[in-house]
Amino acid sequence: MTGLLEAQEISVRYGSLAALDGVDLRIHDGQRHALIGPNGAGKTTLLNVLGGSTRPQRGTVRFDGRDVGRLGPAARARRGINRIHQRPAVFPTLTATENVVVAALPRVIPRRRWWPGGRRRAAQRLAGPLLDQMGLTAVAAVPAGHLAHGQRRQLEIAMALAGRPRLLLLDEPAAGLSAIEVGRLVELLQALPRAVAVLLVEHRLDLVYALSDTVTVLRDGQTLAAGTPDEIRTSPLVRQAYADGVA
């Protein structure tokens, strides 16, 4: 197993606050890695650093063997790092289908490269099945701004998948979803191709244990513990941290 993503010594400061303080993270091809920790631990900040929207003051990020530290979010997405945001980010005036089409465009390969509209048609072919998987077929033609919160989150997941990710960064994908929607999400994530690595930030530990093979615990910007779900479940340190914070 090779390291698909290697982040070393990542530090991000906001004024006097150290949101991240020397965090290391390594994700292998196809790994299902969970990132947990109390509110304000720095989970979203770490995802921002990996996705390229936040520049760390210190530390390196390598993806697929190359230093991507200087690349912005778009260039990283084209290399296969796709994400969903803690607050669902979709294009509100575009229909659900158009949202997925836009997300798919940079990474689709049309059959005939120079045929007008070929790329768009190729993206369109991707959109239908993805919306179906997320249970959004009925609202495919509805502007995303009119969708309920849970639907928007599912739409953003469909968008992230449309980008043919090699590494999927998921920031609390289950937050705000109904029980049915959470069930569908778990199924979907379990059915992802083995080659896709996932970094999952999630407060619900039952989902974390069901979906991940490795867990990293952050607290106050530092790695508190890392291990298999079983190791984390029984770790006194983690219990202590969660007793102080939010479970």
Add this chain to the structure above:
Amino acid sequence: MRGEVIRRVRGGIAALVLVGLVVAPWVVDDYTTSILARTLALALVGVSVALLTGVAGMPTLGQTAPYAAGAYACAVVGSRVSDVGVVQLVVAAAAGALLAALTVPLVVHARGVIVLMITLAIGELVVIVLGRWRSVTGGTDGLAGIPAVRPFWGLPALASDQARYLYALAVVATLVGAVLVLLRTRAGLVLRAGRDDEMRLRASGHRVALHLSGAHIAAGAVAGAAGSLLVVAQQYISPADFGFDTSALLLLGVVIGGTASVGGALVGAALVIAVRDWLFGVLPGHAPLVLGALFVATVYLLPTGVNRARGRLRPPNAPAHQSDQPAAPDQTNVAELHR
């Protein structure tokens, strides 16, 4: 279902307006016909303003710059090289596109009000250059006596105001059609997405600056082509045709028309220009004041433009938009132009 009805009604109105525009030169006098031809040129610039402001999310006060570049290029070519309309149009569009391309580095990384300020400065700079570069532009006197255009090789020169108006109408209709087609392609979709949420577009791997540059250059080409129509309509141009007041009026017209709509931009820009020309006769010297008041009234009383009506046609229980989301395009107003 309802959308279908609205589309039909809109299509019907557009067809009626088009018929009205075609017969207009036989209804009004020659002077009014030439004014109408100039208004068509300005309405086309309005479309390029809408393309940038409403569709790409780059509010602009500088489309008079490529408009002027196109007009002067057309005037020079028309006087010295060729009186063929197609040639003049291509040269003018290329000049507009070139000017836009040169200013791309200044505008694509800025946002909102900053874009307004930068584009305003570019527009003013162009007017100054036009006034100084006498050997080519004729300075503040402008260029006069540009020969009448012949639309195509072998066709006669357009000697009457009617003919020149119809030529302008045909060109505007063709170019507006082209813009509408463009907006339905991948490029249009990605531009609308970027206006909605630029960060999300980046996160999906799109080169946002590249898309915005393309839109800026395309809008420059449209404005440049409009410049050639101004030359056809007036056979005379001077820096006064491209001043700040024109930019401001066009932006006003586009805001009234509901920034993101091409049809709205055409109607809004034409309306504002017509009001200005009319006021100019009725209240000599006070037209800028009245238009300024109109501008303020538009921003405060009509925050969503004429196209606000569309907002009312939404399903009643659907949220207009999330408070944390950017405004929908038909709700963009001047106060919200900064994203």
